[in-house]
Amino acid sequence: VRERQQQLLHTPAVTQDGQAVELLANIEFPADCEVAIAAGAVGVGLFRSEFLFMGREGVLPDEHEQYLAYKEAVLAMKGLPVTIRTVDIGADKLLHSASHQGRSEWDQSPLGLRAIRWSLSSPEMFRTQLRALLRAAVHGPLNILLPMLSHFSQVQEARAQLELSRQELRAVQVPFGEVRLGAMVEVPAAALMVEQFLDDVDFVSIGSNDLTQYTLAVDRTNEAVAHLFDATHPAVLQLIAHVIAQCHKRGKHVSVCGEIAGDPMVTDLLLGLGLTSFSMHPVQLLQVKERIVHANASQLADWARQVLASNTPHTLIAQHAHVEQ
Ligand code: PEP
Ligand code: MG
DSSP states (O other): OHHEEEEEEEHBBOOTTTOOOOOEEEEETTTHHHHHTTTOOOOEEEEEEEGSSSSSSSSOHHHHHHHHHHHHHHTTTTTOOEEEEEOOOOOOOOIHHHHHHHHHHHOTTTSSSSSSHHHEEEHHHHHHHHHHHHGGGGOHHHHHOOSOOOOOHHHHOOOOOOHHHHHHHHHHTTOOEEEEEEEEESSSHHHHHHHHHHTTOEEEEEHHHHHHHHHHOOOTTTGGGGGGTTTEEEEEEHHHHHHHHHHHHTTEEEEOOOOOOOHHHHHHHHHHTOOOOEEEGGGGGHHHHHHHHHHHHHHHHHHHHHHHHHOHHHHHHHHHHHHHO
């Protein structure tokens, strides 16, 4: 097994029919970059920036502290792109409970003031993060990803804050770099109306975890309904397929950064839907690559259409994985 892993590490992620696939890492701390590189990731597709904001009794990290953390990640990736998500946390959670009780606590109000909603409602806090990101972009390719968008006007507002942040840095003569701006599609409204977002962003990343939660009305953190949480539910798959197709039509880069991107059972389906960029926990990377190097993406397209039209995609996916092994 270890020999095969070594072999895979040095094998490019290309399908049998020659489709190159980008395999990226999801990370939570700058130090995770080492693990990402060791697993063969060609960049960071999702750097969750929440660690900077948690466990500190409501005291927000300042621009310098954030800049150092983002710079560390960018430098550690040695020229490979790093996609950093702006903070995905809610104000109330941050101030009252996130510091001690961790993620499950702040996920308890999934419909509340979290992620981009909180950022846009606290523009000073948001611009502090944006300035730190812009400054870190001096050290290598950096993309900014906006979480939990539900209306395209939120991208426009974020863009305005980004421009204001540039002006603020210019005013104090602090150098900053170019960034690309991306939209996370993880709310059904954003998935259905993704075309409206595409004029204002450089790329899209599908957050299948929240997309599943919001499409199926199943709280991700509630064990009593965990059996209903299914990222391969036909409705979720239809939305993912729609987003991939729309992005391709408009020539926008699209990747999936939710858990299904790292699930080798679902790799063939995502390839069949035309996905060429996957971002996942680094430990999943070689297993997914193993599926990719054995897959024939163009042949999978027909099968993927059947799966999408089925009311039991789960069964078809499981049968297919069984046959392929
Ligand atoms: C997602 O929702 O799929 C995602 C990648 O973000 P998080 O899991 O951090 O909410
Ligand atoms: Mg999410």
